[in-house]
Amino acid sequence: MKLLKPSWVNHNGKPIFSVDIHPDGTKFATGGQGEDSGKVVIWNMAPVLREEDEKNENIPKLLCQMDNHLACVNCVRWSNNGLYLASGGDDKLVMVWKRAAFIGPSTVFGSSSKLANVEQWRCVMILRNHTGDVMDVAWSPHDVWLASCSVDNTIVIWNARKFPEIVMTLKGHTGLVKGLTWDPVGKYIASQADDHSLKVWRTMDWQMETNITKPFSECGGTTHVLRLSWSPDGQYLVSAHAMNNSGPTAQIIERDGWKTNMDFVGHRKAVTVVKFNPKIFKKKQKNGSTPKPSCPYCCCAVGSKDRSLSVWLTSLKRPLVVIHDLFDKSIMDITWTLNGLGLLVCSMDGTVAFLDFSQDELGDPLNEEEKNAIHQNIYGKSLAITMESHLSSTIIENPEMLKYQQERQGNQNPNGAQGSGPENQTPKLTNVLNGESLEDIRKNLLKKQVETRTADGRRRITPLCIAQLDTGDFSPALFNSVPILPGSSASTQLTPQISSDSSTANSLGLRPSHDPTTTSPNKTAEENKDSGPAAVNSIGMKSNLLLTSASKMEPMKALDSRFTERSKATPGVTILWFHLRVKDSSSVKEPKVKDETSSDSEDKIMAKPLSMAKRKGEMEGAEVVEKRKKGRPRKDFFSRTHVMSVRIKDKTKEPSRLITPVAVLKLPTPSIQKSFSTQVSTDAIAYLEVENEVSVVSGARLSQLKWSRDGREWDTLLTSRITIATGSSDIVAVACEDRTLSVFTTCGRRLIPSIMLPAPLAALHCSGHFVMVLMASATLSVWDVQKQTALVKNESLNPILSGTDATVSQSFLTQQGVAVVSLSNGKTYCFNSSLETWNLIADKQDSLVQCADFRNCLTSQDALGSMGPLALTQGRNLSAGRLASRLSSTPHHLQQGMTLAFLENQLSSALMLLSASEYRHWLLIYARFLVNEGYEMRLRELCQDLLGPVHKSSSSSWEPTVLGLRKRDLLTEVLPVIGQNLRFQRLFTEYQDQLELLRLK
């Protein structure tokens, strides 16, 4: 065994809490305390392993340091594929780092050390959920999950394929959770906490498998960490700090029955960390001796607060080696090299030690095949661990299921192919310079850059984007690709170093001659190039400057403080700017609001007397909205209706006056025009033309209504002036000044005698055989003129209008005869005639709508959205998920809940609006969401409702259809969605079979 303490691995004397060797063995990470922050450093492994590399100055030791953690870093762990590094710290955050391969070495700007970051690792994901310091993080086998534990007593399981999704929060510990380890088979995760317990959790359902307390009951005192470890064969779990007969031990827990009969004894103080060697060993075959079949064994390193390290082989009763006084303070973390022969240990004292064993000492490591054979012997075929491999080894029991699985894989493959090229393995900064060299751009940057003035006269520069960052690409494809190979470091693709032409000469000349950064080849070249007059010149200047600075020592000192202190100017100006901004934004906001309300009221009027849009929509009486939706330029729309809108503006004031404490609700009524025409959206375009006061016969005024379609036309005369005329594919309805309503067929035959309305008309809509009137008295009626029945009778809008100062901004009638009323406060209601209630179907301010994130449940067709009354009221570009991304910090379960609630709202609203197509649309999204998020109970309930009773019984109240859709047909559509998740394979089979059975009947 060789022992080395590489002194250059340090955090400037600050404690190192964690160390982890990269799976490819070329580098390792340390985590701990930085100057005023947490610190993660990535080091080159080669100088540790080989003395000649350590001495060779051209081989970098430090590869990258990241001080982004705000507080001490307690744990750093590489993902098994080596692509990611996870770090957890006292700042309650887990950060996931990924290598960005672009310009190779770059110095940290302004850093004194001039040490280059040879590799660029950047934080691609910040996982926020813990409310206390994160003590340990652990990647599951195959990197399906990332677990983190915290002093907030919880363990969070993150979906490593879809950060920052939380799979589960494991609650149960009553003390600070200080260590985590995954079962190598992937069936369990174990945690150890200050609450004198070690808990084992199942990954199948994330419930607790066992709670071991006995060996820990005596544990007093606290250790900073309790890093436990699972043996590579999965048979043993070894705890950190445990007690046996008042002596500190590392408890061995057998997988079989979770028995606690053995322990590692000998340390004088609490065990802080246990780490199994990743290899399984067998006895070294000595030359000459007969090969005897020997039992394979494992190797385990134990570190303690007593500052000593012991290494054990499970085949020996005594430790292989014990090293005392290796450190000045407690051991904090241990990591093995993947070949199982090297070991790095870090300590609170800020140093690390490397132990190098030989195969003679440890034995012959089993190769992967042999290791797999052992796993298979113990666990049978299902040593599968990951979701993927777990699924692939799950026997697909149903041919239909197989089909859907294959389809799913087929869909994924194109993506996979993209990410699998070797160039794509390391994330890149996409160059966006269009072939122009950076130097060229820099020469003209000042001239070229876009500078504008803001409204308050401030300069605003649009920065030139010289490279786009790929942030957080957690596609499975990337995850599955092979780890970065040692040779593929970024230094091969150096792009021009950023340094100014004018300043380079100076800075190089002024740099002390013992500058350590002579490693970068292009830098030295630059230096050589500049070694001419420029350098001489600048040296002269340097001496000049030094002279003057010496004579001005006092002010220099005074100036020094200015570098770190914020000057008065900064906050002062900032505040001023702040106020300006506030003013600015509010003044921008206000007109916007005004604009909205006014346009709302325009819509309202438009929808009434003048809804003359030349547009064919499926939704009669809602032409205006239709138009907005289709993104028609509004300008010409306005110009045509200019006269109208002026009047409307006056009108908008009315409602606010009307909504007085007297609570007499009144809706604005349209005014009478001399003549107007309107387009009725039917199969073919039909026009309604109205001419008031057309002829005066002995003092009586008549009004003419003219209807034309495809050359066929009719006209009729009415005695009173017509205020509103509208039509549908079946009927034409006109309202007159004298509060009468007349209804005609599309052939001009009067269907019913004039209906006398109780109040002047505010809005009139037709759809199919239905007529909806909204009266100025804020009451609503809907009739079916074919059946001659009232669906809604003088229903007051009071319930929805009272208590708000909102006004009716829009109203329409669906083809199923459901009246829908939107208010200016963004809420939309429909009246359900069977319940006789107003139901809220849309609310623009609803935070659920804004926070729900179901985008991943949308298929490409779905993304186009559904057509129907619900979409109409909620707006085509449903803002759903708008805030979702901003909410990435929201706990996942919260967002999950919001999305679920939102989707269920949508479903019930579609049902209420009798909108079959939308119901189907949302049902499928809902099902997909349930499948993705694993809501089995709800999914089962949904399926059960869609399937109905298999055997007919008179008592069942099950309706076979919903909104005219056959429920079992819907189920047939939902089942493939369920079939995409093998987890629900049983559910799928169950309903698939029953459906098949019913079909045969």
Place this chain on the structure above:
Amino acid sequence: MAKVQVLNVAVLDNPSPFGNPFQFEITFECMEDLPEDLEWKIIYVGSAESEEYDQVLDSVLVGPVPAGRHMFVFQADAPNTGLIPESDAVGVTVVLITCTYRGQEFIRIGYYVNNEYTDPELRENPPVKPNYTQLQRNILASNPRVTRFHINWEATLDKMEDSENVDPAPNTMLPPTSMPSKAPPLGLMPDNSMDCL
């Protein structure tokens, strides 16, 4: 953690006559799209003795800033000579570049500036009243002094809707006199002040 990292500041047109505008080519990298602009400022320290003589040469908004690496040139007029104490015109002073996000300063880059006469005769016998036309400004570009401050990059959720109406961080509201003279303002720890000289 800081969403914006300054990668490099190149001092352009340096050394140059005193009256020339300052030009800094700033390269920075942003981890994610910033919903709001960055505000950059150049502050010229007129006198080491007192902050009273600080001049904000200019401030610009920089935006929009999507995730990625960006650069721009920040040009600002030379300081108003009328505001510089005559005794401090020649010699060493400091120019600061600061950047704020949502009104919070998160980085401060300082350079020593040496103002000297190029003419040896003037250098030997400087006039009592500084002759700014003969003065050369030399920014010690090789030695930036970078101080980073932790700030709150996220508008917290509840503040999201009305973040514009929220007062700036209370720290920045403190009257300057209440600030400790040598230490950074409360709650704003320089997280790695790098000493180069």
